[in-house]
Every structure is written in structure tokens, then in C-alpha cells.
Amino acid sequence: MTLEQSEYPCPIERTIQTIGGKWTFLILRNMFQGENRFNQLQRNLDGISPRTLSLRLKELEQANIIIRNVFPETPPRVEYHLTEKGEELRPIFVTMKTWGNKWEIMKP
Amino acid sequence: MTLEQSEYPCPIERTIQTIGGKWTFLILRNMFQGENRFNQLQRNLDGISPRTLSLRLKELEQANIIIRNVFPETPPRVEYHLTEKGEELRPIFVTMKTWGNKWEIMKP
DNA sequence: CGGTATCCTCGATGATACTG
DNA sequence: CAGTATCATCGAGGATACCG
Numbered sequence A, B: 001m002t003l004e005q006s007e008y009p010c011p012i013e014r015t016i017q018t019i020g021g022k023w024t025f026l027i028l029r030n031m032f033q034g035e036n037r038f039n040q041l042q043r044n045l046d047g048i049s050p051r052t053l054s055l056r057l058k059e060l061e062q063a064n065i066i067i068r069n070v071f072p073e074t075p076p077r078v079e080y081h082l083t084e085k086g087e088e089l090r091p092i093f094v095t096m097k098t099w100g101n102k103w104e105i106m107k108p
Numbered sequence C: 001c002g003g004t005a006t007c008c009t010c011g012a013t014g015a016t017a018c019t020g
Numbered sequence D: 001c002a003g004t005a006t007c008a009t010c011g012a013g014g015a016t017a018c019c020g
Helices: A011-017 A026-033 A038-044 A052-061 A090-102 B011-019 B024-032 B038-044 B050-062 B090-102
Strands: A067-072 A077-082 B066-071 B077-082
Touching: A011 A026, A011 B024, A026 A038, A026 A052, A026 A077, A026 A090, A026 B011, A038 A052, A038 A077, A038 B011, A090 B011, A090 B090, B011 B024, B011 B038, B011 B066, B024 B038, B024 B050, B024 B077, B024 B090, B038 B077, B050 B066
Parallel strands: none
Antiparallel strands: A067 A077, B066 B077
């Protein structure tokens, strides 16, 4: 498969815009590992503010990458789950992990 | 291959930080297609300022993704080429292209 | 041609307090 | 618990002019 840029809008660009944010790919990585609750994610994402986490989750929900499930309990419980579209991002993460492991920082 | 986050620093994070910038992945996509001169890249990257292109190219050079080659001619000629490390980013782009094509904008 | 130098803008994020 | 509201900050990038 080649990488022409003639296609509009560029599929690579859309993919990067979907997962490439400062926090977005970290959120997704945690979800691939099974994390799915708000505070659980916030604890695992060191330094993220609730505001930013909330904004990114809504973004992912709007892009149909994840689904938000509210359980009517007290205290309230909300779970986020990957859709099929979200699950299929996994190969991208695996490929990135392979490259990142092979070429450690500053390794020529 | 799984996606534990126990590895430090996270290889996925390093990969995203290497290629995930607003312009960086577009520069690389053009280089995968053979573009390798400064003004050529600037023309193909609609809207990029020479300042930003210069900054990103230096960044990629420092990360050993590309090599800068100066030819002592007039007018000056400079060519950028992917290293092996840079070439091996291609599978990531291919995987992203596949996903981006399958899941078009807003497609559930 | 292949950049650098300056100045400026703006959106993404942080910090924090509060709430159903 | 799972957010929202408000205000402040900060750095990436844009515009533009100039240079060897």
C-alpha cells in the first residue's frame, strides 16, 4: 500500500487528529487495558485535570470511538467502553509500540 | 502483543511525540512520497510557514528520522532523506491510513 | 534557494472551587 | 462519583521581513 496524498480528506490526517492529542492516546491506551471509569482514568493519567479528561472523553464519544454508559445508582457510576471503531485502533498502537521499543530515545 | 503501561518511558508516547505534531506527520508523509527539498515541501504543505517547517525539520533531524544534505552549489540545494529509523515509521502510517479509510468521518 | 529574526495571536490545558 | 464553571497561563504556530 502506498501513501498518496491525493485523497481528500487525508485518512492519515483524520486518524492523527482523532488519536494524536496530548492526552487522547493515553486515555485510549488505558482503555485498551480495561480502565473505563472517570476517576480511575484520572488517577492513571498523572496530571490530567477533570476538565480536560471530560472534554477528551466527549470528543471520543462524538467520534464514535467510545460509548458512555450511565448506571442509575448512588453514588453514580459511569463506564466508558470502546466501540468496534475504537477497538480497531489497537493495531495502530501496537505498531507504534513496536517502533518505539526498537528505536529508543536518541538511538540512531 | 499487549499494551501494558508499565514500560518507562512509554514507547507509544515517544512515538506519538515524534510524529504526532500538527505538521510533522504531514512532512513525513510527503517524504515517504519522495519530496525532499525545502521549498518543495513548503509548497506541498499548504499554509506552513518557513519558520515552522524549519523547526520541524530540525526536530526530525535531531531525532535521527531524517538526514540533511547540503550541496555546495548556487543557488544552494538542500535535500532531506529518511534514515532507516524514519523509513520504519511507514508501517504506522499505513496502519493509520487503513483505519482512516475504513472509518470515514462520523461513520459509526 | 533555503532558511532566520521578530513580533503577535490563540487555542489547548492547568488550577481550583463547586455540585447533583 | 462524575463531572461543570471560571479564570489564568503558556507555548506552538502564523505573518512578515530580511539574509547569505
